[in-house]
Amino acid sequence: MLTPAETEALLLSLRVAVWCVVxxxxxxxxxxxxxxxxxxxxKNLLNGVLHLPLVLPPVAVGYVLLLTLGxxxxxxxxxxxxxxxxxxxxxxxxVVASAVMAFPLMVRAIRLSLxxxxxxxxxxxxxxxxxxxxxxxxxxxxxxxxxxxxGSILAFARSLGEFGATITFVSNIAGExxxxxxxxxxxxxxxxxxxxxxxxxxxxxxxAMIALLASEAxxxxxxxxxxx
Amino acid sequence: xxxxxxxxxxxxxxxxxxxxxxxxxxxxxxxxxxSGKTTLxxxxxxxxxxxxxxxxxxxxxxxxxAGGIDVxxxxxxxxxxxxxxxxxxHMSVASNLRYGRHRRxxxxxxxxxxxxxxxxxxxxxxxxxxxxxxxxxxxxxxxLLSGPQILLLDEPLASIDQQRKEEILPFIRxxxxxFDMPIVYVTHAPDEIAKIAERTIRIENGRLCEHERIGxxxxxxxxxxxxxxxxxxxxxxxxxxxxxxxxxxGRLLVPRRLEPPGTLVRVSVAARKVDPIASTEADDxxxxxxxxxxxxxx
Numbered sequence: 436m437l438t439p440a441e442t443e444a445l446l447l448s449l450r451v452a453v454w455c456v457v458x459x460x461x462x463x464x465x466x467x468x469x470x471x472x473x474x475x476x477x478k479n480l481l482n483g484v485l486h487l488p489l490v491l492p493p494v495a496v497g498y499v500l501l502l503t504l505g506x507x508x509x510x511x512x513x514x515x516x517x518x519x520x521x522x523x524x525x526x527x528x529x530v531v532a533s534a535v536m537a538f539p540l541m542v543r544a545i546r547l548s549l550x551x552x553x554x555x556x557x558x559x560x561x562x563x564x565x566x567x568x569x570x571x572x573x574x575x576x577x578x579x580x581x582x583x584x585x586g587s588i589l590a591f592a593r594s595l596g597e598f599g600a601t602i603t604f605v606s607n608i609a610g611e612x613x614x615x616x617x618x619x620x621x622x623x624x625x626x627x628x629x630x631x632x633x634x635x636x637x638x639x640x641x642x643a644m645i646a647l648l649a650s651e652a653x654x655x656x657x658x659x660x661x662x663x
Numbered sequence: 664x665x666x667x668x669x670x671x672x673x674x675x676x677x678x679x680x681x682x683x684x685x686x687x688x689x690x691x692x693x694x695x696x697x698s699g700k701t702t703l704x705x706x707x708x709x710x711x712x713x714x715x716x717x718x719x720x721x722x723x724x725x726x727x728x729a730g731g732i733d734v735x736x737x738x739x740x741x742x743x744x745x746x747x748x749x750x751x752x753h754m755s756v757a758s759n760l761r762y763g764r765h766r767r768x769x770x771x772x773x774x775x776x777x778x779x780x781x782x783x784x785x786x787x788x789x790x791x792x793x794x795x796x797x798x799x800x801x802x803x804x805x806x807l808l809s810g811p812q813i814l815l816l817d818e819p820l821a822s823i824d825q826q827r828k829e830e831i832l833p834f835i836r837x838x839x840x841x842f843d844m845p846i847v848y849v850t851h852a853p854d855e856i857a858k859i860a861e862r863t864i865r866i867e868n869g870r871l872c873e874h875e876r877i878g879x880x881x882x883x884x885x886x887x888x889x890x891x892x893x894x895x896x897x898x899x900x901x902x903x904x905x906x907x908x909x910x911x912x913g914r915l916l917v918p919r920r921l922e923p924p925g926t927l928v929r930v931s932v933a934a935r936k937v938d939p940i941a942s943t944e945a946d947d948x949x950x951x952x953x954x955x956x957x958x959x960x961x
Contacts, residue, residue, distance in 0.1 A: 559749035561736040563763035577753045
């Protein structure tokens, strides 16, 4: 049904998307909490920078990543000299690119959810002997679970669809960085590749539908657990 | 014993009060809305910080502006029953009740509290499906099970209909008798006070107005009526043939009763007999049968 190259692209896309969500989730929750509950110098600036990937052309984001994280860039060069690692032109780089693009979506969803949590419940938990960490784990986190789920699904979907930043930062290397959209693009550019492109497009639609349906079902169950 | 002396300014409003509450005493804090009642107990719980003052429970200093001491709310061991209950919606009743139990200091037994508050049938339910009175009982139980040294109740019956109030008030009285700790009860409903409090203080515009025994509390409806209250049979005085009861009015002596010590009875007392006195010795106290309230055992 699928050619080996198409299967490879599909599996790579899923791997990149899963790692994108897993690696950004803790930071996403942390940043959302800061933005929802803390006032600090430079909060608006942080908020603005976070949202830049939503409004910039993805190619520009990829280019900035290449300049900073590439082996000749300030951060990428330091990483290579110190640890001998480089993410440019690797699937890990594709994770970085899609994580940067997906991060604002994730933070927005979690922040909105945090802002609806009744902080009086947290005060009640304090009078019952819980410190901040236990309160977060036992009260706040369960109550924002639907928001965390929504943020994760959005990030997952954004990562699956990521094209511009990925192709600019880590290029289009078969088996390494050629994710589903890149494979689709490649086939569409190749004479006789129309049927393959169509199959990949169908797979993309199916993946997106599955993710959405799963998130709806899980969110519904979570809301039911919260008694809503 | 709880000793409180606090000052707190909020814009043009300032709260400045000092008072003591004995162990095994229910102190009612009265006052109109906005008088600073809730601020006062937030200060006690550590959810707000006094500008100056001192809060001590049983020689444990919780706050002392001079000494720079400010114990965090989670370390104060204060049971706070909020007006809006604040039950955790994502947990069952049982999980709510157990939430504060991770404190190793908890001395209240789970089964005892569940029985006391009559919550056995509700342990598996979610807070949203509970009635107002049930929620409030869970909130009280949750606070009790966190092993507090003092209980603060902020208008716990404000959003509950009269019939439910009648259900919960005896529970609050029992708390004091069973757990032997000071209880601060904020309210603006005089009928609640008459039923449970030993002593009242009144706060207006952040200042203390009066300290008084409940017997002197001037509620006109009690002038020539009968007051009903729950009393505990303490024992029998063989010499005089009298039975000793304890109640919110203090010690009551009544003609010999058959109930064994530890039984709860409902007592009706002529209101004029309950003027500021520590004990009442009278023959016009009648004891009514008390079917709905279970015996606590000796």
